[in-house]
Amino acid sequence: MNISDLICLLTIAEERSISKAAKKLFMAQSSLSQSLQEIESELGSRLFVRTSTGVRLTPAGEQMIAYAEHALVDYRQVRNQIQDMEELKAGKVEFGVSTFRGSYLIPKVLRLFKKKYPNIQVEITEANSMELEQHLIAGQIDLALIVLPLMKLKSDVKVWLKDEVCLAVSSDHPVLEYAKETEKNGKMYQYVDLEDAVEFEYVLSGYDTVLGNIARNEFKKREIKPKVYNANLTAFFAASMARSGLGMAFTYASCKENYEDVTYLSIGREGIYLDLALAFPPDGYRSKAARALEACFLSSEFLKE
Incomplete structure (x- = not known):
């Protein structure tokens, strides 16, 4: 069994589905199923039970996943230490x-990072903030x-940017009749009180997202x-729906798009x-490459981009 096998097992456990895990791993479902069968054969025990809605862990599977999580954390820390050489x-x-x-925010940082460190690869994991905290705790990301x-998460963070949560609406939306103006930092902004917008429809993000919660x-x-x-x-x-006039959507000022048909x-x-803050794994080894990427976020060069 190798590191790739452990990653496959963890992905199946996270997705609770072989087909979803295969898609996430860019593998054919048949190949992932075969790999799982070979791992189970090597261990002499079933790790997952197939159900009508996906898969669930057996007691042996739970033990194996706990081992895989610890093994990958150790592997990544050693790998980072070796790479630092x-x-x-x-x-x-x-x-x-x-x-x-x-x-919206990351391509500019990555462009600056690649310019400075062309031989260091940045592998991106996309997830909401709550999931990312769990990935950091598990040592799955740097x-x-x-x-x-x-x-x-219980660790120090560095605040990077203050972002505003605002409403995206189509430029002809009737809620604009209730909009007022206020001054912030020498600029005029439109705002609306939610109490004035009770008659209009919203399109919302899920409960498990920051925007949905807010x-x-x-x-x-x-x-x-x-x-x-x-x-x-x-x-x-949700923001795209709002642009089309299909309700109002909560969005971030950092993600505003300059289209004529949308008003924020x-x-x-x-x-x-x-x-918005930059966070490392708790009590983990902070590689030079991860600290260099953090420095690009915080650099004046990026702020001028």
């Missing part, structure tokens, strides 16, 4: 970020951009029962803000 001339950083935010406050908490705080057109969309899909509104006069 190359003094940033080679190596790899496993970096975590949400798909929505990553598509660095992540997450939203504060922390939910599970939206529902704001409604609860104001004792508002929103009209919801869809309630479990990705942030990107602050929520309330004071707005709603959150901190």
